[in-house]
Amino acid sequence: MGVLSGRPIEDLLRECAPQVLGAVVRRYGDFATSEDAVQEALLAAAQQWPVEGIPAQPKNWLITVAARRRIELLRSEEARRRREEAVYVATPEPPPVTEVDDSLTLLLLCCHPALTTASQVALTLRAVGGLTTAEISRALLVPEKTVGQRISRAKSRIKQSGLPFRMPPPAESEERFSSVRKVLYLIFNEGYTATSGTRLHRVELSAEAIRLTRQLHERRPDDGETAGLLALMLLTDARRPARVTPDGNLVPLAEQDRTLWDRLAIDEGIALITSTLQKAPIGPYQLQAAIAAVHDEATRAEETDWPQILELYGLLNALEPGPMVTLNRIVAKAMVDGPASALNDLAAASFPEGHHRVAAVRAHLLEMAGSFGEAREQYRLAARTTLSVPEQRYLESRASRLCDN
Structure with a gap:
């Protein structure tokens, strides 16, 4: 695939996807049709840009094409001549490109509590992550038809419930962002330790979760739990190179070659959690990140500060008790x-x-x-x-x- 100043087209499309969808939904409403239209625009770009070159304003190009595709989708519906005429009259121009970034609003909509967890994960990967249904199917080891059904049901639920495309009111804000963090962590965990199949890691999922969490942190830098979640992902994913032998066998933490760990990710994660714990109210993700940091700071397994880890698990158990917390403690x-x-x-x-x-x-x-x-x-x-x-x-x-x- 082509590149833009050294960046693969695939990365550019993934970055643009939520911004384009946000712009189209903001202009026209109707999340379901807009999302289908944006997916077609992304596919057109993936096919045309490597041959014809990347346009000067990629996001503008995608928005324009998505707007046209949306009209075509509406026109193709059976017995809709009147709608065709109304659409052409009501939407003569594509939505203008603005400086407003709707990615966060889109992420909140995809993770709305009215949707099932499975639908939240699939819709987030598709609408915000820019992954195709086939890519999500391969990443989750779920049949493509099942992924498509989850996405379709989610879009139908959004339409039927009239869920608004806007930031939640302050009273609902923390609950909604908590939902987002939960979905991102589920995606990361499924990528870091696959619950089924022949591979321990599905790097595409954990990498996407880190990317989206990093974006969320950039938009909410004072949110301690989002910072904690990003730190936790970085500190955990840093060990991935040492978790599996060349022939695919699992290596437990105590036996890993720690020289293979990603020190840059560890340094970033430790700096992030250290800063966050000093200024934000303590939450479960921050405590889990602190535990991961203690593990990653030990250059040998024998040097691990287990008394500190036990104390941190005690705090975590008081804040958010659960079977896995109990087991790890x-x-x-x-x-x-x-x-x-x-x-x-x-x-x-x-x-x-x-x-x-x-x-x-x-x-x-x-x-x-x-x-x-x-x-x-x-x-x-x-x-x-x-x-x-x-x-x-x-x-x-x-x-x-x-x-x-």
């Missing part, structure tokens, strides 16, 4: 107080039935305690219940390693 407690105490806490805790991570943690604690037979069975149980092939291989290898003990 139990692991930290084992590193501070030993496996026996942690196993007692694990036995007393309540977790969703059949989750492979519970069995994996129990196996790890039993191995630490020297109960190798029981640990082996728990590793195998965890391997049977995960859908991730790299995790299955890792858990089976842990079980096999204990066979001679």
Whole structure:
């Protein structure tokens, strides 16, 4: 694909996509038809620009083409001659290009609480991320037809509910931005540790989540939780080069070659969370970023400050308790107080039935305690219940390693 001053056309289109859609929706309303028209304009650009060259004003070109495509889409509807005439009269000119950036408004609309979580994720990747339905399908390992149905239902819901294309009132602001952060974190996590399939990472998803979160942070620099989320993503993704061996096997954190970690991302993440904790009210994403920072600051696994991590998990549990927080806190407690105490806490805790991570943690604690037979069975149980092939291989290898003990 072509480039613009060293930038791939694909990156340019992805950057322009939400701005173009925002401009078209702002002018005409009707999110569903406008979104379809913008997708066609993006496809036209992807086909024409490498051959004909990138226009002097790419965003203006896309808006003009999207506006024309929108008219064509309306014209193609059956028995709509009157509508055709009305459309041509009412929309003689494409919307003007303004300095208003509607990307944030668009992101909030895609993550509206009226939509299901699956629809929020798919619509965000399509409308704000600029990914095609096929690209989303490949990234999420979901059939293309299913992705299309999710997007279609989301657009229909927006139309039927009359959800407005505008920034939410102050009273709703925090709840709506909380929804956005949740969706972006879901996208990142699915990219960083795929819940199913043969790959541990889906880099296209985690990279897109970081890009969108960075944009959100630029627009809301004083939002501590958005800064915390960006720091958490950077500090976590920095370890990705060391998480998998060349043949695709999972490498646990304690055994990773830390010289492979992305130090630039770590430095940026640490600087961001350090600054944020000094000036913003503490929230769950900030605490998770602080925990990630403690891990990333240790040049060797043995140097990890586990007492500090245990304290941070205690704070996180008080702010936002949940099964994964409890499970991670139990692991930290084992590193501070030993496996026996942690196993007692694990036995007393309540977790969703059949989750492979519970069995994996129990196996790890039993191995630490020297109960190798029981640990082996728990590793195998965890391997049977995960859908991730790299995790299955890792858990089976842990079980096999204990066979001679």
